[in-house]
Amino acid sequence: MRSPVREIMLMRLRETIRQPEIVFWAFIFPVLLAAVLGLAFRERRPGPIPAVVAREVGREAAAESLVAHLRREPRLRVTLLPAAEAARALRTGRADIVVTPADPLVYRYDAARAEGPLALAVVDAALQRAAGRADPLATATETVTEPGSRYVDFLVPGLLGMNLLSGGLWGLGWAIVDLRMKRLLKRFTASPLRRADFVLGQMLARAVFVPLETAALLGLTHLLFRVPVRGSLLDLAIVIVLGTACFSALGALLASRAQSMETASGLINLTQMPMLVMSGVFFATSRFPSALQPVIRALPLTAANDALRAVMLEGRPLSALGGELAVMAIWGLVSFAATVKLFRWT
Numbered sequence: 001m002r003s004p005v006r007e008i009m010l011m012r013l014r015e016t017i018r019q020p021e022i023v024f025w026a027f028i029f030p031v032l033l034a035a036v037l038g039l040a041f042r043e044r045r046p047g048p049i050p051a052v053v054a055r056e057v058g059r060e061a062a063a064e065s066l067v068a069h070l071r072r073e074p075r076l077r078v079t080l081l082p083a084a085e086a087a088r089a090l091r092t093g094r095a096d097i098v099v100t101p102a103d104p105l106v107y108r109y110d111a112a113r114a115e116g117p118l119a120l121a122v123v124d125a126a127l128q129r130a131a132g133r134a135d136p137l138a139t140a141t142e143t144v145t146e147p148g149s150r151y152v153d154f155l156v157p158g159l160l161g162m163n164l165l166s167g168g169l170w171g172l173g174w175a176i177v178d179l180r181m182k183r184l185l186k187r188f189t190a191s192p193l194r195r196a197d198f199v200l201g202q203m204l205a206r207a208v209f210v211p212l213e214t215a216a217l218l219g220l221t222h223l224l225f226r227v228p229v230r231g232s233l234l235d236l237a238i239v240i241v242l243g244t245a246c247f248s249a250l251g252a253l254l255a256s257r258a259q260s261m262e263t264a265s266g267l268i269n270l271t272q273m274p275m276l277v278m279s280g281v282f283f284a285t286s287r288f289p290s291a292l293q294p295v296i297r298a299l300p301l302t303a304a305n306d307a308l309r310a311v312m313l314e315g316r317p318l319s320a321l322g323g324e325l326a327v328m329a330i331w332g333l334v335s336f337a338a339t340v341k342l343f344r345w346t
Helices: 004-017 020-040 060-070 083-091 115-130 151-181 185-190 195-225 233-254 261-278 290-297 300-314 322-342
Strands: 049-055 076-082 097-100 106-108
Touching (some): 020 151, 020 195, 049 060, 049 083, 076 083, 076 115, 083 097, 106 115, 151 185, 151 233, 233 300, 233 322, 261 290, 261 300, 290 300
């Protein structure tokens, strides 16, 4: 007797192969997104810091002297502008700092921009040395380029987590609703097929494509940008499998009773968008207020992204990822159990 789970899985695989748009969204789109963002935020030396000296009436000589001192610092690009234009340059982001000749000197910068404090430190150090300050401590600097600390290294695990999430919600949830709308699910009501077997077969079909999607994304980004995988490939595979199961179960839950594409799309977007924004796909979760951190830590995509980055970038073993794995496992088990309970054929 054939296994019902196996037959459902094969049915879903045949449907997927017959839909070329799925190949684009599952394989090509994540790779293109990683390539474009990797090139946009590729590693490059920072340019000179734009600094402006404000020229005020009666202090023209002092302003010229400041410009001369600051232009000896190679990390600065110094411009002399009238006071009103200098203020406009700072306001529009064309200058990181404005120096106004006075007694004492006045530094104006935007503390909310990361460039502001850096510009202040460089400008003040240059002018203090010009005034005769001697550094009491001799130092030496070394510049390094270390894969793992770049934005593209941070980005790729996030894109991998995003792909697992989207594949589970859209690839599985959307497919189930499509079957319901075509009245194909209704035919199973006359069969001995259990709801748990149907959902499990759909989840296994989704899992078949995950290794191919992962290999395409990680292979190309390693080839183009040398994105490292410092941890065990087996540990990485286990995290990916657990994430796939978690998001597939969540996608099945969202589709368990949806009667239309509009309903399914609304539920999926309502679930997916907060995680894409808050779970550290494109930027660190630490940017959000501390009051939101408990909620963010409880999201399954946050756990998946943290675990993927820990294995890929830090080389941490699974034994050090108990919290992240537990979050994904709980979400997956609860979603699967709820799906089996709530699922309707019609």
